[in-house]
Amino acid sequence: MAMxxxxxxxxxxRTPRGTLHAVKDVSFSLEPGRCLGIVGESGSGKSQTMLGMxxxxxxxxxxxxxxxFEGEELIGAPRRRLDELRGARMSLVFQDSITGLTPHMRIxxxxxxxxxxxxxxxxxQALAESLAMLEVLRLSEPERRLRQYPxxxxxxxxxxxxxxxxxxxxxxxxxxxxxTTALDVTVQATILSTLGKLKDHAGTAIIxxxxxxxxxxxxxxxxxxxxxxxxVEHAPVDELFAAPAHPYTKxxxxxxxxxxxxxxxxxxxxPGVPPPLNAMPPGCAFSPRCPEADARCExxxxxxxxxxxxxxxxxxxxx
Amino acid sequence: MGxxxxxxxxxxxxxLFIIITASFFLMRSAPGGPxxxxxxxxxxxxxxxxxxxxxxxxxxxxxxxxxxxLSHFDFGPSTTYPDRSVGELISDGLPVTLRLGLTAKALxxxxxxxxxxxxARNRNGPIDAAVMGAASLGIALxxxxxxxxLTLVFGVYLHLLPVAGWGDGSxxxxxxxxxxxxxPQIAAIARIMRGAMLEILSADYVRTARAKGMPxxxxxxxxxxxxxxxxxxxxxxxxxxxxxxxxxxxxxLFGLPGIGRFFVQGAMNRDYSLVMGIVILYATVLILLNLLxxxxxxxxxxxxxxx
Numbered sequence: 001m002a003m004x005x006x007x008x009x010x011x012x013x014r015t016p017r018g019t020l021h022a023v024k025d026v027s028f029s030l031e032p033g034r035c036l037g038i039v040g041e042s043g044s045g046k047s048q049t050m051l052g053m054x055x056x057x058x059x060x061x062x063x064x065x066x067x068x069f070e071g072e073e074l075i076g077a078p079r080r081r082l083d084e085l086r087g088a089r090m091s092l093v094f095q096d097s098i099t100g101l102t103p104h105m106r107i108x109x110x111x112x113x114x115x116x117x118x119x120x121x122x123x124x125q126a127l128a129e130s131l132a133m134l135e136v137l138r139l140s141e142p143e144r145r146l147r148q149y150p151x152x153x154x155x156x157x158x159x160x161x162x163x164x165x166x167x168x169x170x171x172x173x174x175x176x177x178x179x180t181t182a183l184d185v186t187v188q189a190t191i192l193s194t195l196g197k198l199k200d201h202a203g204t205a206i207i208x209x210x211x212x213x214x215x216x217x218x219x220x221x222x223x224x225x226x227x228x229x230x231x232v233e234h235a236p237v238d239e240l241f242a243a244p245a246h247p248y249t250k251x252x253x254x255x256x257x258x259x260x261x262x263x264x265x266x267x268x269x270x271p272g273v274p275p276p277l278n279a280m281p282p283g284c285a286f287s288p289r290c291p292e293a294d295a296r297c298e299x300x301x302x303x304x305x306x307x308x309x310x311x312x313x314x315x316x317x318x319x
Numbered sequence: 320m321g322x323x324x325x326x327x328x329x330x331x332x333x334x335l336f337i338i339i340t341a342s343f344f345l346m347r348s349a350p351g352g353p354x355x356x357x358x359x360x361x362x363x364x365x366x367x368x369x370x371x372x373x374x375x376x377x378x379x380x381x382x383x384x385x386x387x388x389l390s391h392f393d394f395g396p397s398t399t400y401p402d403r404s405v406g407e408l409i410s411d412g413l414p415v416t417l418r419l420g421l422t423a424k425a426l427x428x429x430x431x432x433x434x435x436x437x438x439a440r441n442r443n444g445p446i447d448a449a450v451m452g453a454a455s456l457g458i459a460l461x462x463x464x465x466x467x468x469l470t471l472v473f474g475v476y477l478h479l480l481p482v483a484g485w486g487d488g489s490x491x492x493x494x495x496x497x498x499x500x501x502x503p504q505i506a507a508i509a510r511i512m513r514g515a516m517l518e519i520l521s522a523d524y525v526r527t528a529r530a531k532g533m534p535x536x537x538x539x540x541x542x543x544x545x546x547x548x549x550x551x552x553x554x555x556x557x558x559x560x561x562x563x564x565x566x567x568x569x570x571x572l573f574g575l576p577g578i579g580r581f582f583v584q585g586a587m588n589r590d591y592s593l594v595m596g597i598v599i600l601y602a603t604v605l606i607l608l609n610l611l612x613x614x615x616x617x618x619x620x621x622x623x624x625x626x
Contacts, residue, residue: 056530058521059442079535087532094530099523104545104620113541114531149621165531 002029009065011052020277022048035206037220045229088118091166095178101150108146133164177209228285235310331606338602353398395592405596416577427504435512457506466499466572483574515547556612560605
């Protein structure tokens with residue numbers, strides 16, 4: 001049995017302009033010790049899928065479908081049960097560490113409360129454990145950091161505090177939303193190797209949301225590419241990097257700089273912008289920007305098809 | 320911290336001096352004087368009275384004399400209440416005013432914040448609508464409408480509470496004035512608290528706390544509440560200074576022997592020293608409370624702390 005089994009997950013928001021569907025029909029499963037990368041442009045529904053699954057959508061958000069975590073249904077689970085799981089067996093690292101920590105609480109207290117609430121640790125025990133975690137993540141002067149407030153730390157330090165917070169209870173599932181975006185390369189390497197160790201030694205399953213394909217190549221076992229709220233391609237990482245199938249995935253690779261590229265040229269970009277949520281084309285959401293699209297693509301929405309080890313939702317991909 | 324407080328207190332001295340000087344000359348420039356009553360006094364008698372109170376001197380001379388007396392905390396005699404010094408009047412009225420004002424403030428803070436929290440947690444629901452509707456009414460209704468209405472219902476119709484007066488100073492006498500004073504403040508605080516809560520509940524760090532699996536009560540008390548107090552404090556701080564002068568209207572309507580009434584009568588009768596005494600008291604308390612609010616800001620929000 002998979003550790004995480006997502007089927008037909010949908011996320012929608014009630015707005016004054018009507019209901020907007022941010023995520024549609026997302027399905028995937030994840031085994032322990034595996035890392036799934038989710039890539040896609042801003043607004044493609046990457047983060048909303050995760051927030052919906054964890055019950056963390058804002059008040060006007062609704063989630064449908066099913067998310068089985070270790071055999072237990074998360075969608076519609078009572079808040080009390082979600083509280084027991086969140087932060088303990090499944091953790092989330094948010095992308096924005098600047099506003100993500102409570103400004104009036106000391107770092108130590110924000111870390112320690114995770115262990116106090118989930119494991120019933122005393123404050124002293126919990127602080128000692130938090131200190132150890134900050135040391136693992138190579139934060140300088142960890143004792144001092146525990147007594148400081150978020151505004152006294154740099155962005156990179158705060159990001160590592162967020163990661164430490166998520167790892168304290170040794171979760172079996174870690175979801176990291178752009179965890180290394182704000183960090184310089186050396187710190188990024190530390191974080192990524194920490195994630196790699198977790199996966200290999202502790203059997204933690206990881207979902208890594210990112211738009212950095214080099215991070216995906218470094219850590220992930222498989223990749224799901226999202227566009228317009230749907231997964232358009234899902235494949236093992238080596239196969240995807242060797243030969244992207246979906247035209248959108250090809251586009252993403254084209255606009256990633258490579259070391260073997262001729263210098264001085266302009267980096268190509270996918271023409272156009274993603275369609276707004278309230279004006280999705282009837283057919284393939286990528287068809288207006290797709291170099292390979294024809295009249296049928298604009299009218300018929302492609303279902304995801306299995307081709308070897310991968311899934312692709314495109315009429316043009318040969319079976 | 321000690322250095323900061325000392326510095327702020329020292330800055331308060333020139334502030335107070337400017338307030339004293341400005342109000343002194345403003346009072347003197349108002350037409351009329353303490354002995355220009357409806358009944359014309361015999362010029363000789365009036366001159367005699369003015370000499371007694373030092374009002375025959377030129378204004379600058381009066382000012383110097385006033386400052387001299389003030390330097391040993393002598394506010395001078397009252398012209399409205401003969402044979403009583405301003406110091407005595409203030410120390411008579413202050414306990415009444417303080418009891419009213421502090422009780423009303425405490426009530427307003429407790430009820431207002433509770434109502435705001437309840438409304439925010441039930442946002443856009445019927446409870447929220449009811450609380451916010453009541454709050455709008457509370458802000459719209461002035462004291463001089465609420466106070467007589469309360470008197471009418473609880474004093475005249477139901478005979479539950481005295482209509483006015485201070486009596487022996489027991490709770491029965493100050494229940495209605497306290498309610499009249501507190502109602503608009505409850506309403507204002509409820510609205511401020513609700514707005515602050517709603518803003519903070521959608522903050523990223525609240526989502527982080529929920530993602531950590533913190534139960535909602537812990538999220539509210541540890542992650543939301545302290546930040547939500549800030550705007551309430553901004554409102555309560557300077558408003559608390561009004562506790563000292565009391566509510567002029569409420570004290571007048573309920574016939575209570577507080578400072579507010581002295582202030583009105585002092586101003587009407589051009590009782591210079593009485594008005595000055597109350598102005599100085601008010602200004603001092605306001606300066607101290609502003610300092611207190613700034614210190615409390617630092618306690619609530621570490622980013623505002625002085626190094």
